[in-house]
Amino acid sequence: MNEHASHDTIRAVQWHGDHLALLDQRLLPFEERWFNCTTADEVTDAIRVLAVRGAPAIGIAAAWGVVLAAKAGIPLEPVLVTLRAARPTAVNLMWALDRMRARIAEEADAAALEREAQAIQDEDLAANRRMGELGAALIEPGSHVLTHCNTGSLATAGYGTALGVIRAAVEAGRVSQVYAGETRPWLQGARLTMWELVRDGIPAKLVADSAASHLMKHGQVKWVIVGADRIAANGDTANKIGTYQLAIAARHHGVKFMVVAPSTTVDMATETGEDIEIELREATELLSVAGTRTVIEGADAWNPVFDVTPAALIDAIVTERGVILRPDETQMRALFG
Amino acid sequence: MNEHASHDTIRAVQWHGDHLALLDQRLLPFEERWFNCTTADEVTDAIRVLAVRGAPAIGIAAAWGVVLAAKAGIPLEPVLVTLRAARPTAVNLMWALDRMRARIAEEADAAALEREAQAIQDEDLAANRRMGELGAALIEPGSHVLTHCNTGSLATAGYGTALGVIRAAVEAGRVSQVYAGETRPWLQGARLTMWELVRDGIPAKLVADSAASHLMKHGQVKWVIVGADRIAANGDTANKIGTYQLAIAARHHGVKFMVVAPSTTVDMATETGEDIEIELREATELLSVAGTRTVIEGADAWNPVFDVTPAALIDAIVTERGVILRPDETQMRALFG
Numbered sequence: 001m002n003e004h005a006s007h008d009t010i011r012a013v014q015w016h017g018d019h020l021a022l023l024d025q026r027l028l029p030f031e032e033r034w035f036n037c038t039t040a041d042e043v044t045d046a047i048r049v050l051a052v053r054g055a056p057a058i059g060i061a062a063a064w065g066v067v068l069a070a071k072a073g074i075p076l077e078p079v080l081v082t083l084r085a086a087r088p089t090a091v092n093l094m095w096a097l098d099r100m101r102a103r104i105a106e107e108a109d110a111a112a113l114e115r116e117a118q119a120i121q122d123e124d125l126a127a128n129r130r131m132g133e134l135g136a137a138l139i140e141p142g143s144h145v146l147t148h149c150n151t152g153s154l155a156t157a158g159y160g161t162a163l164g165v166i167r168a169a170v171e172a173g174r175v176s177q178v179y180a181g182e183t184r185p186w187l188q189g190a191r192l193t194m195w196e197l198v199r200d201g202i203p204a205k206l207v208a209d210s211a212a213s214h215l216m217k218h219g220q221v222k223w224v225i226v227g228a229d230r231i232a233a234n235g236d237t238a239n240k241i242g243t244y245q246l247a248i249a250a251r252h253h254g255v256k257f258m259v260v261a262p263s264t265t266v267d268m269a270t271e272t273g274e275d276i277e278i279e280l281r282e283a284t285e286l287l288s289v290a291g292t293r294t295v296i297e298g299a300d301a302w303n304p305v306f307d308v309t310p311a312a313l314i315d316a317i318v319t320e321r322g323v324i325l326r327p328d329e330t331q332m333r334a335l336f337g
Numbered sequence: 338m339n340e341h342a343s344h345d346t347i348r349a350v351q352w353h354g355d356h357l358a359l360l361d362q363r364l365l366p367f368e369e370r371w372f373n374c375t376t377a378d379e380v381t382d383a384i385r386v387l388a389v390r391g392a393p394a395i396g397i398a399a400a401w402g403v404v405l406a407a408k409a410g411i412p413l414e415p416v417l418v419t420l421r422a423a424r425p426t427a428v429n430l431m432w433a434l435d436r437m438r439a440r441i442a443e444e445a446d447a448a449a450l451e452r453e454a455q456a457i458q459d460e461d462l463a464a465n466r467r468m469g470e471l472g473a474a475l476i477e478p479g480s481h482v483l484t485h486c487n488t489g490s491l492a493t494a495g496y497g498t499a500l501g502v503i504r505a506a507v508e509a510g511r512v513s514q515v516y517a518g519e520t521r522p523w524l525q526g527a528r529l530t531m532w533e534l535v536r537d538g539i540p541a542k543l544v545a546d547s548a549a550s551h552l553m554k555h556g557q558v559k560w561v562i563v564g565a566d567r568i569a570a571n572g573d574t575a576n577k578i579g580t581y582q583l584a585i586a587a588r589h590h591g592v593k594f595m596v597v598a599p600s601t602t603v604d605m606a607t608e609t610g611e612d613i614e615i616e617l618r619e620a621t622e623l624l625s626v627a628g629t630r631t632v633i634e635g636a637d638a639w640n641p642v643f644d645v646t647p648a649a650l651i652d653a654i655v656t657e658r659g660v661i662l663r664p665d666e667t668q669m670r671a672l673f674g
Contacts, residue, residue: 029633179639182521182623184545187631190623194636206623206638208521209547210579214644217581242547244554245586252585278551286519286527286543292627294524296366299531301543302516307551 010153010196013052013060013121015114018071020064022052025154025188029195037061040069040079047086047093050186054155055229055265056124059092063117066100070110080104089238089279089306091230091267096120124157127262127320128164135165135225135260135318136172143222144177145169146212149240150192151227151260161227161260163196165318170202178204179215183240185285185303209242216253224250228261233336235311235327236273237261241304247313256315263319266336273308281305347490347533350389350397350458352451355408357401359389362491362525366532374398377406377416384423384430387523391492392566392602393461396429400454403437407447417441426575426616426643428567428604433457461494464599464657465501472502472562472597472655473509480559481514482506483549486577487529488564488597498564498597500533502655507539515541516552520577522622522640546579553590561587565598570673572648572664573610574598578641584650593652600656603673610645618642 012023020043022035035051037043043065046052052061062083069079080097087093103116139145145166149155152163159167169175178197183189190206197204207215215221224246230238237243237259250257270276283301288294295301317324324331349360357380361372372388374380380402383389389398399420406416417434424430440453476482482503486492489500496504506512515534520526527543534541544552552558561583567575574580574596587594607613620638625631632638654661661668 030630181547184519184521184547187626190626190632195633198633198635204637206620206632206636208578208623208640209545210518210521210582211639211641211644213582213585214578214641215639219639241545241551245547245550245582248550248589249582249585252589283543286545289524289527289626290629290631292629293367294627295527295543296532296535298535299543300541302548302552302556303545304548304551307548307554 011158012154013057013157015064015118020061020068022046022061023154024051025053025192026051029191038068039072040065040074040083043068044082044086054150055090055092055227056156056161056262057154058087058090059096059264060121060124060157062093063096063100063120066097067110067114067117070113076104087279088277089229092264095264121157124262125159128156128159128161130320131161131260131262131318132159132164132168134323135258136169136174138258138316138323139169139174139223141174142176143174144179144220145175145223145225146179146181146215146221147193148181148189148226148243148246149183150188152193152196154192154196155227161262162225163193165225165258165260167200176203178202179207179219179221180204181207181209181212181242183242184209187290212246213249216249216255221255223256223258225258225260228259228265229306230270230276231259231261231266231317232270232272232276233268233332234272234329235314235317235324235332237309237314238273238276238278238306239309241307244307244309247309251313257313258316258318259314260318263321263336266319268336273310276308278304278306348495349491350394350494352401352455357398357405359383359398360491361388362390362529363388366528375405376409377402377411377420380405381419381423391487392427392429392564393493393498393599394491395424395427396433396601397458397461397494399430400433400437400457403434404447404451404454407450413441424616425614426566429601432601458494461599462496465493465496465498467657468498468597468599468655469496469501469505471660472595473506473511475595475653475660476506476511476560478511479513480511481516481557482512482560482562483516483518483552483558484530485518485526485563485579485583486520487525489530489533491529491533492564498599499562500530502562502595502597504537513540515539516544516556516558517541518544518546518549518579520579521546524627549583550586553586553592558592560593560595562595562597565596565602566643567607567613568596568598568603568654569607569609569613570605570669571609571666572651572654572661572669574646574651575610575613575615575643576646578644581644581646584646588650594650595653595655596651597655600658600673603656605673610647613645615641615643
């Protein structure tokens with residue numbers, strides 16, 4: 001019974017030499033269909049329509065998009081601009097494209113860019129493994145934990161950020177029960193995180209996003225563990241809508257709050273969370289659920305898909321470079337320069 | 338343009354002399370189909386399957402169920418027991434049945450029981466109108482407010498509790514923008530509250546339950562206004578899952594928190610919220626959304642459908658008997674004996 005081994009087999013972003021295959025996250029958990037990209041424009045589309053999602057995975061996919069353009073002999077600067085605009089909040093996207101741009105500036109050829117994209121992907125997986133160890137060490141044996149959105153193999157090069165910590169903690173006997181928030185409007189928790197957890201045989205229960213506080217009061221939750229789309233220089237963290245609310249509830253209940261993200265998610269050029277652009281998506285995403293319209297015609301909705309959790313509500317930021325407890329700008333500058 | 342008049346036309350619980358017609362809330366907003374009950378058992382079913390919902394509406398429907406049994410000459414005690422067990426959390430159900438039982442003890446005939454049920458229904462509507470005035474007076478002109486679940490005409494004899502306050506406040510120019518939380522898992526906010534608000538021409542936007550804190554930080558929300566399923570003797574309030582989380586978020590942001598419920602919702606025999614039974618419903622309600630399965634087979638879920646907000650997080654309890662600010666047991670006993 002290798003119930004904890006299957007996470008190693010999920011690779012949602014796969015480079016095949018002449019095309020990029022993305023496990024289409026809009027169709028999971030019921031259909032495992034691959035979204036194949038042979039051009040950079042197709043990669044941009046995949047990011048925009050959320051076929052690929054998760055801050056680290058978006059960055060990796062974008063790097064491969066540049067490789068596809070380089071192989072096709074297309075001018076790369078417009079490609080970099082288009083990919084960069086695909087989604088505004090995740091800084092990993094900008095980071096990966098900046099890294100590719102630096103190689104382009106060195107007049108790297110397509111083969112060199114291909115190696116660079118592969119390095120970005122490999123480093124993300126290694127970072128996840130390291131964060132798993134570091135984060136799991138913070139958790140007392142037998143803890144119940146709550147996570148939000150999907151931060152697993154599907155959102156990264158593999159293993160996961162917050163979900164990587166949870167995987168490592170389960171293997172180490174530190175986590176005995178995982179609760180996953182549904183994560184409206186896209187239901188990443190319901191559709192994707194539960195899929196990963198059930199595949200791994202990890203004891204898991206889905207909860208409504210709105211049930212988190214009731215759960216903290218009654219469910220022996222010790223940690224809320226989430227990922228990040230951007231971490232500002234003072235530790236303020238942008239992540240999936242609902243994260244901020246979980247942080248407030250955690251503090252109210254004395255539950256600890258952990259952010260897990262690779263150093264590529266840290267944006268020292270952004271001073272505080274106030275400076276992070278929050279993506280507003282179309283009202284229609286809230287007016288339908290799983291493809292079924294649920295709200296009367298003529299209704300409007302407000303659909304911010306990220307929010308900012310202030311550093312003061314965060315107990316630990318876990319990166320592959322190390323852990324920051326009670327983050328502030330001084331500690332952030334010490335670790336991320 | 339009678340845009341504020343249509344709420345007077347929604348009567349979701351209608352007695353027709355030989356049957357009870359319930360506007361089936363599972364099918365709204367797209368289909369207005371009536372669930373017709375000719376027996377008490379059918380009323381019990383309607384309550385159980387959520388064809389009728391909302392604490393006051395459940396109580397009213399149950400009273401009519403007793404009338405149907407009386408007219409059929411069925412022994413009434415077992416009917417009272419069955420109806421009482423249909424849902425555990427809403428005290429209005431118990432209250433309405435106790436009131437009918439008291440009339441039965443006086444050997445009231447079917448016609449007298451019919452008058453009693455009609456009185457229960459009429460008094461609820463009058464209470465809502467009065468609460469609307471009292472609650473609206475607490476709100477500063479031009480406020481934005483957030484509500485949860487559905488507490489409108491559909492949940493009551495008409496007009497609504499929390500939504501009645503919002504209606505009165507909109508008419509008085511005190512509320513300029515309403516935000517409605519989706520209210521997973523049943524989406525009462527998305528399906529029902531938005532339907533009522535759009536029908537009334539009230540400026541309204543739907544938000545994900547998890548976006549409430551981000552909204553409070555950025556949306557000029559002055560009040561969160563919710564209903565109740567049971568209010569304990571110390572002011573602790575059971576209401577739809579997610580209410581407690583909104584109260585925590587409201588306090589964190591300095592947003593005020595108002596509970597609106599008729600005195601029939603107050604249960605002075607329940608000392609604190611700890612003593613309120615919280616209904617746990619089937620995991621399947623979370624594993625599907627709007628009839629579409631969204632979660633992988635084999636997944637489990639935790640589905641409490643109510644939670645308890647401690648009195649300390651409530652700024653005002655509005656009933657038709659008066660308003661209690663910063664509720665505590667002393668004030669509760671003074672108003673409700």
